[in-house]
Each structure stands twice: as C-alpha cells, then as structure tokens.
Amino acid sequence: MNQIANKEQSMPNDQIIMAYFNKTITKQKLAHAYLFNGPKGAGQEVMAQWLAMRLFCQELRADQPCGQCRNCRRIKAGEHPDVINIKSEKATIKVDEIRLLKQEFTKSAVEGTHKILIIYRADTMTVSAQNSLLKFIEEPVGDTVIILLTENRSLLLPTIISRTQIVEFELPGFKKIEEQLKNNYQLAEVRLALRLTGDADIAQEWLTNGSITKLNNLIWRWFNVLLQGDSAAFAMVQTGFIPLLQDPELPFTANNILDSMMFIFRDLLIIEDSRQLVFEDNRQKLGILGQKIALTKRIVFVDIVLQARQDAQMNINIQTTLEALTLKILANL
Numbered sequence: 001m002n003q004i005a006n007k008e009q010s011m012p013n014d015q016i017i018m019a020y021f022n023k024t025i026t027k028q029k030l031a032h033a034y035l036f037n038g039p040k041g042a043g044q045e046v047m048a049q050w051l052a053m054r055l056f057c058q059e060l061r062a063d064q065p066c067g068q069c070r071n072c073r074r075i076k077a078g079e080h081p082d083v084i085n086i087k088s089e090k091a092t093i094k095v096d097e098i099r100l101l102k103q104e105f106t107k108s109a110v111e112g113t114h115k116i117l118i119i120y121r122a123d124t125m126t127v128s129a130q131n132s133l134l135k136f137i138e139e140p141v142g143d144t145v146i147i148l149l150t151e152n153r154s155l156l157l158p159t160i161i162s163r164t165q166i167v168e169f170e171l172p173g174f175k176k177i178e179e180q181l182k183n184n185y186q187l188a189e190v191r192l193a194l195r196l197t198g199d200a201d202i203a204q205e206w207l208t209n210g211s212i213t214k215l216n217n218l219i220w221r222w223f224n225v226l227l228q229g230d231s232a233a234f235a236m237v238q239t240g241f242i243p244l245l246q247d248p249e250l251p252f253t254a255n256n257i258l259d260s261m262m263f264i265f266r267d268l269l270i271i272e273d274s275r276q277l278v279f280e281d282n283r284q285k286l287g288i289l290g291q292k293i294a295l296t297k298r299i300v301f302v303d304i305v306l307q308a309r310q311d312a313q314m315n316i317n318i319q320t321t322l323e324a325l326t327l328k329i330l331a332n333l
C-alpha cells in the first residue's frame with residue numbers, strides 16, 4: 001500500500017489510470033484484455049498488481065486495496081491461485097508457456113469471481129505464442145482479465161493490439177520537465193506536446209514553432225462542435241484534420257490526432273475526481289460538460305476513440321476512421 005501511495009503522489013498519470021479502473025469496475029465494464037504499455041520503469045507492473053488487488057482485496061478503503069489482507073498479501077507474493085503471473089526467464093515467451101496457461105485458465109476461478117492473467121514483457125512473445133494467445137483473448141472464459149505488459153507494443157501482432165484496451169504509462173521524470181516548460185507556455189499545450197512526443201526536446205520544438213497550438217485549437221474546435229451534436233463536426237475531418245496531416249510544415253501523424261482526442265475524452269471521463277487533466281486550462285468547460293453528460297456515455301466515448309485508434313493501427317484509412325469516430329459519438333450523445 002505504501003508503495004502505491006507513494007507512486008500516486010509522484011506519478012499523476014497513475015491516478016488517472018486508477019480512477020479509470022475504479023469507475024470501470026464500479027460499472028462492471030472491465031474489458032477482457034488490457035495492454036499496459038510504456039518505457040521500462042514507468043509502472044506497468046505495479047499497476048497490474050494494483051488492479052489484481054483492487055479486484056480481490058477483502059478490505060477496500062475508498063476504492064484502494066488495503067495491501068494487508070490475505071488476498072492482497074498473496075497477490076504481492078505471487079501466490080494467489082486466481083492471479084497468474086507469466087514471467088519468462090528466457091528472452092522470449094514461447095508457445096508452450098501460453099498453452100500451459102490456457103489449460104490453467106479453462107478451470108474456473110478457484111476462490112473469487114475473477115481470474116487474472118498478467119503476462120510480463122508480452123512484447124517478447126513469439127509469433128506462434130501470440131497466435132495461441134489470440135484465440136484465448138477472442139474467446140475468454142468467464143470473468144477473466146488478461147493484462148499484457150509491454151515496453152514496445154508495436155512488437156505485438158496488430159490482431160492482438162486491436163483486441164486489447166491500451167493504457168499508456170510514462171516515466172515519473174515527466175513531471176519535472178513539465179514544471180520547467182509551463183513557465184513559458186500554456187500548460188495544456190505543454191502536457192499535450194509531452195504526452196504526444198514522449199520526448200522533452202521534440203515537445204519543446206512543437207511548442208516553440210507553434211505547431212502544437214494549431215493541433216490544440218483544431219481538436220477543441222472539433223470537440224465543441226461535436227458535443228453540441230452538430231454534424232458539422234463530421235465535415236471538419238475533411239476540412240480540418242486531413243489538411244493538418246497533409247501540411248508539410250507540421251509534424252503530426254494520425255496517431256497524434258487520435259491520441260489528442262483520447263486525452264480530451266479521458267479528461268471528460270475523470271473530470272469530477274482527478275486533480276490532473278491534460279487540458280487543465282479547460283477544466284471549467286469540461287466540468288460543465290461533465291455535469292451534462294452521464295458517466296456511462298463518457299465511458300462509451302473513450303471506448304469509441306480506443307476503437308478508432310486500433311482501427312488506425314490496422315491501417316484503416318485515417319479519414320474513414322476519424323469520420324466513423326465522429327459519427328459514432330454523434331449517435332451516442
């Protein structure tokens with residue numbers, strides 16, 4: 001518990017992720033497979049263990065596992081029968097290991113209602129191991145939750161990625177860089193640039209040459225029109241986002257646009273209880289929207305953007321993807 005509490009203070013991104021999972025668990029909307037991706041040391045392992053404890057803890061306190069009950073202790077020691085940790089000693093995870101695991105998993109939960117499988121360094125799975133796992137992800141047994149931990153998610157098969165909910169982790173050092181940059185630039189733009197690039201130097205460049213301002217402005221114009229239920233948001237894909245992507249002066253990729261949309265909708269999802277937003281400068285506006293739009297809808301919006309991100313990874317045309325995303329949100333408002 002101490003470990004998690006400390007992390008919580010130093011890594012605000014963890015708070016966002018925990019808040020997301022607390023909501024998702026309360027709404028019983030937990031997905032069958034998650035992909036925790038981020039650089040080494042960014043906290044994926046700790047979060048996976050936290051999630052397991054969050055589901056099994058016998059003495060939850062304000063949505064936080066106690067860290068001390070029998071279940072929490074067994075999870076920390078890697079001894080809980082319904083929490084299976086796959087850590088390969090070798091350089092790669094082979095198909096036999098995944099087969100063993102599937103046998104283990106077809107038995108129903110030993111004690112609780114859930115069964116959790118955590119695969120460490122999932123990006124070292126061989127292609128045959130990944131294919132074997134894929135069938136398992138496609139046809140989950142009961143309330144199973146599979147958590148794949150990766151440092152480089154692009155090493156996974158697109159078919160695996162498209163069937164998981166992706167959660168991005170970042171290094172704790174980010175906070176410090178942010179503190180320095182926010183003296184000279186708008187906080188929301190600093191956060192957006194840092195999160196999109198994952199690199200302080202490139203973020204600084206985007207801030208200095210004003211490109212991030214263009215993206216930020218466009219995303220917000222689209223978001224405002226969209227949430228008014230105005231179908232003009234659909235046309236903005238062709239008149240706004242596509243020209244932005246095609247502008248040779250601007251550095252943006254399709255993923256940058258989808259990630260920015262993700263950040264807006266994630267901010268909207270957590271507006272009531274988080275101290276930190278990417279679009280901090282728009283907190284008031286997001287707060288008003290949060291009061292108007294039910295939480296269940298906000299979760300749906302995040303899912304729609306996640307799905308679009310996965311479509312883009314599967315090489316579906318970006319204009320088609322963004323237009324479909326816009327229509328789906330309009331239909332769900």
Ligand SMILES: [Zn+2]
Pocket residue numbers: 056057058059060065066067068069070071072073
């Ligand atoms: Zn506990």
